[in-house]
Amino acid sequence: MNRPLGVTVSRYILDNQRLHPEATGELSSLLSELIVAAKTISAEVNMAGLADIIGLSGKVNVQGENVQKMDEFANNTIKKRMASCGYLCAMASEEDEDIIPVVDGYEGKYTLAFDPLDGSSNIDVNVSIGTIFSIHRRRTSLTMGQGAKEDLLQKGSEQVVAGYIIYGSSTMLVFTTGDGVHGFTLDPSVGEFFLSHPNLKIPARAKYFSINEGNSQYWDDSIKRYISYVKEIDEADGRPLSARYIGTLVSDFHRNLITGGIFLYPSDTKDAGKPSGKLRLLYEAAPFAMLIEQAGGRAITGDGRNILDIEPESLHQRVPLIIGSKHDVDTVENFLLEG
Ligand code: P6P
Numbered sequence: 001m002n003r004p005l006g007v008t009v010s011r012y013i014l015d016n017q018r019l020h021p022e023a024t025g026e027l028s029s030l031l032s033e034l035i036v037a038a039k040t041i042s043a044e045v046n047m048a049g050l051a052d053i054i055g056l057s058g059k060v061n062v063q064g065e066n067v068q069k070m071d072e073f074a075n076n077t078i079k080k081r082m083a084s085c086g087y088l089c090a091m092a093s094e095e096d097e098d099i100i101p102v103v104d105g106y107e108g109k110y111t112l113a114f115d116p117l118d119g120s121s122n123i124d125v126n127v128s129i130g131t132i133f134s135i136h137r138r139r140t141s142l143t144m145g146q147g148a149k150e151d152l153l154q155k156g157s158e159q160v161v162a163g164y165i166i167y168g169s170s171t172m173l174v175f176t177t178g179d180g181v182h183g184f185t186l187d188p189s190v191g192e193f194f195l196s197h198p199n200l201k202i203p204a205r206a207k208y209f210s211i212n213e214g215n216s217q218y219w220d221d222s223i224k225r226y227i228s229y230v231k232e233i234d235e236a237d238g239r240p241l242s243a244r245y246i247g248t249l250v251s252d253f254h255r256n257l258i259t260g261g262i263f264l265y266p267s268d269t270k271d272a273g274k275p276s277g278k279l280r281l282l283y284e285a286a287p288f289a290m291l292i293e294q295a296g297g298r299a300i301t302g303d304g305r306n307i308l309d310i311e312p313e314s315l316h317q318r319v320p321l322i323i324g325s326k327h328d329v330d331t332v333e334n335f336l337l338e339g
Pocket of ligand 1: 249
């Protein structure tokens with residue numbers, strides 16, 4: 001659906017809904033509620049340096065990571081608003097160990113998995129951060145009221161919506177409902193997101209490669225060989241690629257989506273507890289995999305699986321993630337197949 005630049009995200013969602021006569025409007029309303037939460041987080045993130053919400057909360061989350069005050073604020077903002085929106089039956093958050101119930105009597109037909117504030121280690125150094133979200137239809141009957149884990153543990157290919165909000169030089173909402181990837185920029189003076197990047201497509205070939213080279217001694221040899229390959233001089237083949245690594249997945253993904261790039265967080269031997277890399281399937285890899293495939297790119301684990309095909313086994317399951325421009329993900333895949 002082609003819409004003119006400047007159309008509001010609310011208008012875009014409603015117009016998109018009209019393309020589906022069977023739509024009840026619940027998904028549109030769910031997205032609108034999530035957008036209100038995003039605007040609330042954006043306002044706080046942009047004031048973080050002034051308000052008393054930077055720094056550590058003194059708590060440790062289910063990941064064993066120190067919880068920043070902003071993490072807690074973002075998580076609570078989303079949970080509180082979405083639990084009573086009436087369109088969800090269950091939620092999962094990076095910050096919460098278990099399934100998050102909705103308010104009794106407000107159960108709906110969708111689930112929401114989210115990373116409330118991805119890249120929170122970058123908050124205190126004023127580097128861009130983001131919120132990631134993934135929406136599925138519930139599997140259990142609405143008559144059951146509250147949802148169950150099986151409603152959340154669904155393949156990425158079953159997502160109905162995937163998206164993120166990036167709190168950077170401007171706040172942008174980027175999402176897909178399966179009909180292309182569209183970017184909306186927040187005008188804080190009027191508090192509305194306006195269509196600024198319709199039908200985003202990732203360039204077929206990468207300009208940048210994004211990987212934490214501090215982990216290079218822990219990588220599989222195939223990854224080491226690939227990273228050496230992208231640094232070789234072969235101007236006809238567009239190499240060497242430039243290195244860009246922000247340390248916030250949302251930001252590295254967004255830049256690569258716009259410019260062409262490949263992001264890798266492979267499995268490594270650095271932390272015996274993380275043989276499958278660091279990133280999470282449900283609320284990081286899977287939503288980005290839907291977005292990148294909708295934008296013409298690819299997302300794989302590097303051990304022969306497409307991210308969208310993985311049947312989740314637990315809420316916080318980690319997966320290796322290789323994602324970005326199709327040519328370059330194909331190339332990495334060939335390096336890995338060669339062993
Ligand atoms: P490392 C941020 O903490 C995060 O979860 C992602 O946003 C980011 O891509 C990754 O971790 C960075 O991890 O090990 O390179 O610091």
